[in-house]
Amino acid sequence: METASQPGLRELKKQRIRDALLRAALELFLTQGYERTTVDEITAAVDVSQRTFFRYYAGKEEAVFFTHSVAASHFVDAVRARPRHEAPLEALRQAVLQGWDGIGETIEQIIPVELHLRTYQLIESTPALFAAHLRRSAEVEEEIARVIAEREGLDVDTDPRPRVAVAAFGGVMRVTERLWGTGEDISVAAIHELTVSHLDAVRPALAEKWRTGRGGTDPAAVE
Amino acid sequence: METASQPGLRELKKQRIRDALLRAALELFLTQGYERTTVDEITAAVDVSQRTFFRYYAGKEEAVFFTHSVAASHFVDAVRARPRHEAPLEALRQAVLQGWDGIGETIEQIIPVELHLRTYQLIESTPALFAAHLRRSAEVEEEIARVIAEREGLDVDTDPRPRVAVAAFGGVMRVTERLWGTGEDISVAAIHELTVSHLDAVRPALAEKWRTGRGGTDPAAVE
DNA sequence: AGGTTAGTGACAGCCGCTGACAATTGACAA
DNA sequence: TTGTCAATTGTCAGCGGCTGTCACTAACCT
Numbered sequence: 437m438e439t440a441s442q443p444g445l446r447e448l449k450k451q452r453i454r455d456a457l458l459r460a461a462l463e464l465f466l467t468q469g470y471e472r473t474t475v476d477e478i479t480a481a482v483d484v485s486q487r488t489f490f491r492y493y494a495g496k497e498e499a500v501f502f503t504h505s506v507a508a509s510h511f512v513d514a515v516r517a518r519p520r521h522e523a524p525l526e527a528l529r530q531a532v533l534q535g536w537d538g539i540g541e542t543i544e545q546i547i548p549v550e551l552h553l554r555t556y557q558l559i560e561s562t563p564a565l566f567a568a569h570l571r572r573s574a575e576v577e578e579e580i581a582r583v584i585a586e587r588e589g590l591d592v593d594t595d596p597r598p599r600v601a602v603a604a605f606g607g608v609m610r611v612t613e614r615l616w617g618t619g620e621d622i623s624v625a626a627i628h629e630l631t632v633s634h635l636d637a638v639r640p641a642l643a644e645k646w647r648t649g650r651g652g653t654d655p656a657a658v659e
Numbered sequence: 660m661e662t663a664s665q666p667g668l669r670e671l672k673k674q675r676i677r678d679a680l681l682r683a684a685l686e687l688f689l690t691q692g693y694e695r696t697t698v699d700e701i702t703a704a705v706d707v708s709q710r711t712f713f714r715y716y717a718g719k720e721e722a723v724f725f726t727h728s729v730a731a732s733h734f735v736d737a738v739r740a741r742p743r744h745e746a747p748l749e750a751l752r753q754a755v756l757q758g759w760d761g762i763g764e765t766i767e768q769i770i771p772v773e774l775h776l777r778t779y780q781l782i783e784s785t786p787a788l789f790a791a792h793l794r795r796s797a798e799v800e801e802e803i804a805r806v807i808a809e810r811e812g813l814d815v816d817t818d819p820r821p822r823v824a825v826a827a828f829g830g831v832m833r834v835t836e837r838l839w840g841t842g843e844d845i846s847v848a849a850i851h852e853l854t855v856s857h858l859d860a861v862r863p864a865l866a867e868k869w870r871t872g873r874g875g876t877d878p879a880a881v882e
Numbered sequence: 883a884g885g886t887t888a889g890t891g892a893c894a895g896c897c898g899c900t901g902a903c904a905a906t907t908g909a910c911a912a
Numbered sequence: 913t914t915g916t917c918a919a920t921t922g923t924c925a926g927c928g929g930c931t932g933t934c935a936c937t938a939a940c941c942t
Contacts, residue, residue: 446908446919474897485922490899523867563794570793571786574833588869596857599834601864607830610797611822634819638865641824644746646811669888669939697928708891713930 454492455546456482461499462551470496470562497568500559503543503552504569508576510542511535515583524584524598528605529635536628553622560617570610577606608634677715678769679705684722685774693719693785720791723782726766726775727792731799733765734758738806747807747821751828752858759851776845783840793833800829831857 443451460481464473475496479489493499514531522530535542543552559565578599585591585598592598612634616627640646666674683704687696698719702709716722737757741750758765766775782788801822808814808821815821835857839850863869 444909449908450920475899476897486898487900487923488921491920495898524869525865526867566797567790567794570797571790574789574793574837590869596860597864597869599838600831600857600860603830603834604827604861604865605830607826607828607833608823610830611826614797615822634823637819637823638827641820642748642827642861642865644749646747646813646820667940672939673889698930699928709929710892710931711890714889718929 453482453484453488457484457489457492458499458502459547459551461493461496462547462555465496465500465558466551466554470500470558470565497565500555500565501568501572503546503555504572506546507535507539507542507552508572510538512576512579512583515580520587524588524601525605525635525638527584527587528580528602532609532631533628536624536631539624553624556613556617557622560614573606573610577602580606604638608638676705676707676711680707680712680715681722681725682770682774684716684719685770685778688719688723688781689774689777693723693781693788720788723778723788724791724795726769726778727795729769730758730762730765730775731795733761735799735802735806738803741810743810747811747824748828748858748861750807750810751803751825755832755854756851759847759854762847776847779836779840780845783837796829796833800825803829827861831861 457478461473461478464477464481473496475486475489478496479486493502511531514534515527518527518531539552540549543549559569581599581602582592584602585595588598590598609631612627612630616622616630619626680701684696684701687700687704696719698709698712701719702712716725734754737754738750741754745753762775763772766772782792804822804825805815807825808818811821813821832854835850835853839845839853842849
């Protein structure tokens with residue numbers, strides 16, 4: 437139950453193993469593929485027993501999403517920190533962009549950012565991981581919906597708008613991630629740009645008259 | 660390679676086994692829970708070998724989503740059949756409602772509709788199934804996005820609007836399903852009503868000024 | 883009737899994952 | 913330092929999902 441006072445040899449060892457397992461797992465997943473990598477291979481690379489792996493991570497899946505969990509909670513915090521005068525969609529937009537831009541500082545303490553960014557490619561190309569990713573995203577969205585409801589002084593169980601807004605936003609974020617993750621350029625700049633252009637396309641996309649504003653670079657179309 | 664010409668004894672037997680396995684599986688899943696039901700239990704109930712189950716269904720998961728696949732392709736067809744003058748969102752809305760209202764005729768030929776509707780509760784309460792459901796939905800959405808793009812004479816890879824519109828719409832549909840599937844009333848009427856109210860809440864939810872239109876029953880708020 | 887082929891059962895085996903227990907090793911006090 | 917206690921690990925056994933293989937049975941076709 438210690439945080440940063442006296443790491444202790446025991447705690448240090450644990451941290452080292454946890455980290456080694458994570459790196460070994462990700463590296464193997466990224467080179468051989470997720471399914472083709474067995475837990476035995478991972479533990480062999482770190483020289484611990486298979487059982488030990490499962491003591492640190494609930495399964496292969498959890499290793500893949502370890503850094504994603506960190507990023508997700510940063511995102512939730514970012515939404516909470518947005519000024520109240522911002523409209524919900526605007527707050528979400530800023531929080532996401534903020535999350536991406538700060539992904540370096542957030543993740544680098546655990547693993548090289550590049551490794552983290554590559555996991556998106558892995559996730560998008562591995563059905564089982566893609567499914568898990570969507571499920572996790574859904575959980576985050578439920579949390580965000582409650583935050584938004586609180587911001588606006590609403591009850592999530594009475595007013596559908598918080599969940600609806602977050603669901604629509606989340607849907608767009610996921611197509612954005614997918615396009616980015618299946619493309620070649622996995623840079624932060626690329627995801628930032630894609631996010632902006634997709635969010636700018638939301639209102640035009642929901643409008644009746646698509647023939648009006650062309651493409652996704654038209655900012656104030658409709659309404 | 661036959662369709663409906665001469666069923667043949669062989670084909671009949673296969674159909675009987677496929678159906679028996681499906682019913683047994685769903686019934687067991689719904690009574691004992693998905694994870695707590697083993698394939699051996701399912702095959703024991705039908706009196707075939709475990710191996711045979713895997714010859715008909717890729718896994719337990721596929722059995723759960725068997726009828727969902729049928730419903731999904733009906734939905735895609737419905738979108739294709741919508742008149743071209745309808746705005747994308749309107750076409751999607753009509754197609755979904757149409758799909759729900761006709762779910763009886765669609766599914767009843769395979770299993771009792773009630774069994775199908777109950778699978779939603781199972782899916783929403785089983786993380787592994789929920790994840791799989793989201794993944795499948797994402798696949799359908801990609802297909803729908805292409806249909807919408809074609810309707811509007813656009814290129815999905817150039818204009819972000821088709822995917823964005825479908826993603827936002829899909830996100831809302833999934834929160835709708837979730838609310839419905841975790842509630843008590845799993846009637847078709849209930850999902851129809853929830854769908855309508857959530858879709859009506861989309862535009863208000865994406866507006867800047869939430870303080871204006873209250874709740875999700877305000878039809879023409881904003882814009 | 884008899885050869886062909888589809889479909890099944892039986893068996894072996896891999897892999898993810900879990901429970902149980904013994905062995906090891908760090909933490910802490912005498 | 914040394915002994916005790918508690919935390920961590922390795923080992924072993926086993927379940928369940930899933931797959932490959934192969935012999936066997938039963939439907940199909942002439």
